[in-house]
Amino acid sequence: MNAEASASPLARFRIAFSKLEAMRFTGNLDLHRTWERLLRRAGLPLAYSEGFRPHPRISLASALSLGCTSRGELIDVWLERAIEPSEVVAALRRAAPPGLDIAEAWPVDLSSPALPTLVSASEYAVDLPEGTDGAALQARVDRLLAAASLPRERRGKAYDLRPLIESLEVDRTDPAGVLLRMRLAAREGATGRPEEVLQTLGLEPAWARIQRTGILLQQRAASGSRAS
Amino acid sequence: MRPLRVTPEEIQRRLAPILPTVERPGRYTGGELNQVVKDWDAIPLRAALAFPDLYDLGMSNLGLAVLYDILNRQPDMLAERVFSPWSDMESALREAAIPLYSLETRHAIADFDLLGISLPYETLYTNTLNLLDLAGIPLQSAERDRTHPLIIAGGHAVFNPEPMADFIDAFVIGEGEEVILEIARCLLVWKASGEPRPALLRSLARIWGVYVPSLYRVQYEPDGTVAGVATLAPEAALPVTKRIVAALPPPPTRLVVPYVDVAHNRVPIEIMRGCTRGCRFCHAGMITRPVRERSVEQVVDALEQALAVTGYEEVALLSLSSSDYDEILELVRAVSSRFSGRHLSISLPSLRIESFSVELMDLLEGASHRGGFTLAPEAATERMREIINKPVSTAQLLETARAIYSRGWHTIKLYFMIGHPSETLEDVQAIADLCREVLAVGRSVMGKRASVHAGVSTFVPKPHTPFQWVPCDSLEQIQAKQALLKRELRGAGLKLSWNNPEETMLEAWLSRGDRRLGEVILQAWRRGARFDAWQEHFRYPVWLEAFAAAGLDPAFYTHRPRPIDETFPWDHISAGVRKEFLTQDYRWSLQGRTRVDCRNRCFACGILPRFADLRRDHPGPGWECPEVRSPSRAVAEVIPLEPA
Numbered sequence: 001m002n003a004e005a006s007a008s009p010l011a012r013f014r015i016a017f018s019k020l021e022a023m024r025f026t027g028n029l030d031l032h033r034t035w036e037r038l039l040r041r042a043g044l045p046l047a048y049s050e051g052f053r054p055h056p057r058i059s060l061a062s063a064l065s066l067g068c069t070s071r072g073e074l075i076d077v078w079l080e081r082a083i084e085p086s087e088v089v090a091a092l093r094r095a096a097p098p099g100l101d102i103a104e105a106w107p108v109d110l111s112s113p114a115l116p117t118l119v120s121a122s123e124y125a126v127d128l129p130e131g132t133d134g135a136a137l138q139a140r141v142d143r144l145l146a147a148a149s150l151p152r153e154r155r156g157k158a159y160d161l162r163p164l165i166e167s168l169e170v171d172r173t174d175p176a177g178v179l180l181r182m183r184l185a186a187r188e189g190a191t192g193r194p195e196e197v198l199q200t201l202g203l204e205p206a207w208a209r210i211q212r213t214g215i216l217l218q219q220r221a222a223s224g225s226r227a228s
Numbered sequence: 229m230r231p232l233r234v235t236p237e238e239i240q241r242r243l244a245p246i247l248p249t250v251e252r253p254g255r256y257t258g259g260e261l262n263q264v265v266k267d268w269d270a271i272p273l274r275a276a277l278a279f280p281d282l283y284d285l286g287m288s289n290l291g292l293a294v295l296y297d298i299l300n301r302q303p304d305m306l307a308e309r310v311f312s313p314w315s316d317m318e319s320a321l322r323e324a325a326i327p328l329y330s331l332e333t334r335h336a337i338a339d340f341d342l343l344g345i346s347l348p349y350e351t352l353y354t355n356t357l358n359l360l361d362l363a364g365i366p367l368q369s370a371e372r373d374r375t376h377p378l379i380i381a382g383g384h385a386v387f388n389p390e391p392m393a394d395f396i397d398a399f400v401i402g403e404g405e406e407v408i409l410e411i412a413r414c415l416l417v418w419k420a421s422g423e424p425r426p427a428l429l430r431s432l433a434r435i436w437g438v439y440v441p442s443l444y445r446v447q448y449e450p451d452g453t454v455a456g457v458a459t460l461a462p463e464a465a466l467p468v469t470k471r472i473v474a475a476l477p478p479p480p481t482r483l484v485v486p487y488v489d490v491a492h493n494r495v496p497i498e499i500m501r502g503c504t505r506g507c508r509f510c511h512a513g514m515i516t517r518p519v520r521e522r523s524v525e526q527v528v529d530a531l532e533q534a535l536a537v538t539g540y541e542e543v544a545l546l547s548l549s550s551s552d553y554d555e556i557l558e559l560v561r562a563v564s565s566r567f568s569g570r571h572l573s574i575s576l577p578s579l580r581i582e583s584f585s586v587e588l589m590d591l592l593e594g595a596s597h598r599g600g601f602t603l604a605p606e607a608a609t610e611r612m613r614e615i616i617n618k619p620v621s622t623a624q625l626l627e628t629a630r631a632i633y634s635r636g637w638h639t640i641k642l643y644f645m646i647g648h649p650s651e652t653l654e655d656v657q658a659i660a661d662l663c664r665e666v667l668a669v670g671r672s673v674m675g676k677r678a679s680v681h682a683g684v685s686t687f688v689p690k691p692h693t694p695f696q697w698v699p700c701d702s703l704e705q706i707q708a709k710q711a712l713l714k715r716e717l718r719g720a721g722l723k724l725s726w727n728n729p730e731e732t733m734l735e736a737w738l739s740r741g742d743r744r745l746g747e748v749i750l751q752a753w754r755r756g757a758r759f760d761a762w763q764e765h766f767r768y769p770v771w772l773e774a775f776a777a778a779g780l781d782p783a784f785y786t787h788r789p790r791p792i793d794e795t796f797p798w799d800h801i802s803a804g805v806r807k808e809f810l811t812q813d814y815r816w817s818l819q820g821r822t823r824v825d826c827r828n829r830c831f832a833c834g835i836l837p838r839f840a841d842l843r844r845d846h847p848g849p850g851w852e853c854p855e856v857r858s859p860s861r862a863v864a865e866v867i868p869l870e871p872a
Contacts, residue, residue: 022259025247026487030254034487037539048571056571067248095539097261097485206248 010047011082014115015092015105019070022099028063034097035060035075041095044088047078061215062119062186065193067205072123072214076108076115119186121166121216124194126180127209134173137180140201141168150200161200164192186215233364234327236334243334246320254488255283256317258309258331261485262537264296265332266306273305273416275342276330276377279312280355281761286311287484288492290546291383292346295408297480305412308332308340309484312355313362315758315765321362328362337363340377341415344408345396347383350738351731351761353392356381357753360395367750369397369442374425378415378432387470387515388691388798391738393441394746398432400439401801402470402515403501405477407437433463437471439801440464446743446797452784454742457800467802470515474842475850476501476522481534494542494575495534499527499559503548504826504852507606508617508817509645511690512548514810515803517835518843519552519827519852524559528566535572543567543574551580551588552825554849560591581605581620586631600681601632604643608658614820616648617813622662629666633673640666640680646709647687647701649817656709659684660716667721681723684713686732690739691798692805694813700736700786703729730768734760736786737771742797745785747778806834827852 019031026034036056039046048054057078064070079088088105096102112118128137144150145168150161164185172179184192195205247253268274277295279286286292292309299307308330313321321328327336337343343365345356357367360379366372369379381392382400389399400407411432418428433440443464447455459466479497486493502519503512522530531543545563547553563574574592579585581603589601605625607613613620629640644659663680670678686706689698701709706729717724738745751774759765775782790796792811799807809832816823823831830836836843836853844856 022257023487025252025254025257027254030488033489033493036541037485040539040541041536054571067253097487098259099487206245 011079012108014108016103018101020099042091045080068210070212118217120218122186123183123214128178132178239334242324250317264300271306274340275307276340278310278345280352283311284490287490343377345381347385354753354757390743390797391741391745430463439468454795467800469802474846500547508694583631598637600639601637602641608662633670644684645687649698679721688736692803697790748774751777804835804838809833
């Protein structure tokens with residue numbers, strides 16, 4: 001990729017977007033296809049990979065669990081030539097489907113590492129329904145945070161949830177419901193899922209409204225060397 | 229205005245907790261790009277359009293997209309979509325007491341004025357009953373009153389509407405583009421009139437192409453065959469002639485783009501309707517006459533618009549026989565030059581077995597990846613291909629195969645059918661032999677990389693075709709033929725796929741059935757039959773039980789050779805092709821006599837005299853039938869039915 005950076009006229013943009021109610025049940029693969037179609041409709045000069053079956057060069061930062069909405073998604077998009085970021089945003093907004101809001105776009109160095117490898121954590125806000133006992137929940141949160149380990153199973157593989165929880169707090173409690181906030185690790189091979197935290201707290205994820213509020217990227221040296 | 233049975237808000241409230249618990253909830257939410265949402269309270273005519281299978285299939289159904297577009301263009305009408313819920317969602321809906329709802333606005337289907345159901349094939353019948361049940365609408369037409377939606381159904385399967393006659397208020401026989409609006413207008417007038425439901429049905433019966441089954445009575449002979457059909461109201465036509473449009477209107481381009489992956493993620497453009505080839509097994513080829521084409525310009529413009537509003541990367545140029553489209557080379561050149569460099573994949577199905585087809589695909593695919601190339605010889609011996617009127621020589625097939633492999637395609641997919649009339653095990657063996665010959669050609673061109681994929685389906689004699697008199701193979705015959713193929717088509721480079729013979733039986737019963745089959749369908753549905761087109765859901769014993777419960781013998785419908793003068797359950801429905809023509813063509817097949825493409829010579833199938841006025845008003849190359857200048861000329865220009 002570094003070799004391309006100097007010779008090719010490619011431009012790389014990072015785009016921040018929201019995935020809202022209408023797209024709540026659009027999975028990661030389908031979101032990828034939705035982006036391909038969006039870029040075609042927007043008429044942006046999308047760059048394609050080389051080879052027998054060229055595919056559009058786009059890269060989503062981090063998969064979101066089905067049923068969650070998000071106000072902090074990121075995608076990298078390669079274009080065949082540089083364009084003003086404001087024009088990119090305007091073209092995308094004109095062509096965006098319901099449930100996909102474009103926030104902003106900024107150019108990114110072509111030699112910067114792949115977006116998914118930069119992700120370190122995700123932040124979530126979880127709305128729990130009317131009738132949730134805030135005080136009892138606070139007690140369970142405290143117990144959970146005090147635990148040294150939280151052994152669980154995902155697809156038959158044992159793992160420890162506790163180190164994946166970077167923060168967890170009851171943000172607001174009122175009769176209309178409870179707002180829970182959490183930051184979960186999202187590194188390759190070490191991704192915490194909000195619905196697993198809810199289950200550990202004895203809550204039914206189907207009754208909660210989970211929203212990702214942001215994806216945190218690692219701060220890296222300009223060389224792009226990988227943090228371990 | 230009638231109060232709503234359940235409000236959309238209430239449906240939404242009950243739905244929220246169950247959506248995250250079902251498989252692929254994106255099937256049930258709507259909200260996609262290009263869906264049309266209108267103000268419910270401001271629109272007098274509200275139609276729900278249903279495809280009674282999963283969203284994944286329904287969203288790939290072109291007929292539904294056409295009607296959705298047409299209805300929503302009317303300022304006083306709206307159309308919303310509904311599909312069958314999968315079994316997990318069905319249980320969840322029933323448990324939470326959620327009535328079937330529309331994707332666009334979550335209105336209960338029972339609160340619409342009109343429910344239009346697309347029935348392109350017969351294995352959707354139990355799902356249709358399930359759809360009505362989930363909507364809380366009485367299953368039987370006779371049990372519905374003023375407060376229920378009008379239930380209409382259309383599509384290729386309803387050219388024999390009789391098995392579903394108890395459940396559907398009115399069938400649309402033929403093409404829906406114009407008649408859908410006439411039905412909707414008729415419904416609006418009736419709604420304002422305050423008259424009872426039977427008055428609506430009688431007005432509908434006056435519309436060309438509409439069949440209201442409750443206005444007809446069927447009488448049976450002691451042996452169970454149909455004695456005759458009588459009308460019960462002066463409005464009921466006998467026969468009911470199918471509806472056609474004189475010219476194909478511009479195709480829909482503002483297509484709804486699903487968020488979730490569906491069967492076909494593409495822009496479908498119908499380039500031509502009908503077929504002039506006259507393959508005797510082909511239901512579509514007989515019922516969609518006459519051939520009408522869209523111009524190259526219309527196709528290319530529609531593609532341009534559709535790509536701009538959908539962003540799709542795939543395009544399908546659809547027809548029953550692409551090679552026969554008059555300006556196929558011009559079309560392919562125009563499409564490949566206009567859209568080159570856009571990374572589009574363009575499919576052109578149903579090509580003739582000739583090397584020109586390979587040149588066409590070469591132009592379309594350019595330098596892109598070459599997967600499979602499909603040819604449909606349908607039978608493996610020249611004798612059999614003459615019987616079915618698909619005369620192509622084996623030499624030509626092998627030559628075409630050589631051209632395909634030489635241009636870089638690795639796999640040739642060959643479609644065959646077993647169960648053609650007079651077929652023997654030798655004819656089936658010939659399928660295996662031919663596949664091996666094609667593979668040998670491939671190996672000589674590209675070595676071990678060459679492969680052949682044989683798709684062998686089982687022939688079902690369909691209504692309105694020259695083979696409607698032919699008995700269907702028995703389960704045992706089909707199994708023996710399939711066993712032979714499974715034994716012979718083994719080894720490197722060969723792949724075989726086939727249909728479950730029990731599913732073929734169901735298709736045969738339902739497509740050849742009479743009105744009494746309604747009870748069988750109802751009994752099967754009550755016993756849990758759903759998604760009969762899905763291997764994992766289809767249960768053969770349930771259907772046998774249903775036949776027994778209804779006191780009917782399934783073999784009566786499928787395995788009995790029919791005398792040439794038998795009255796068929798669908799004889800009061802006219803596809804425009806005369807029964808005398810079908811009879812003659814059946815006799816010709818027994819003699820191995822073929823017909824050429826009817827673009828070259830009119831065989832007087834009956835279409836032209838039936839629609840002479842339309843043809844006279846639409847001269848020129850849009851229609852492939854001879855021109856009609858005056859009423860008398862129509863008859864003079866065609867050959868007599870029985871040539872001396």
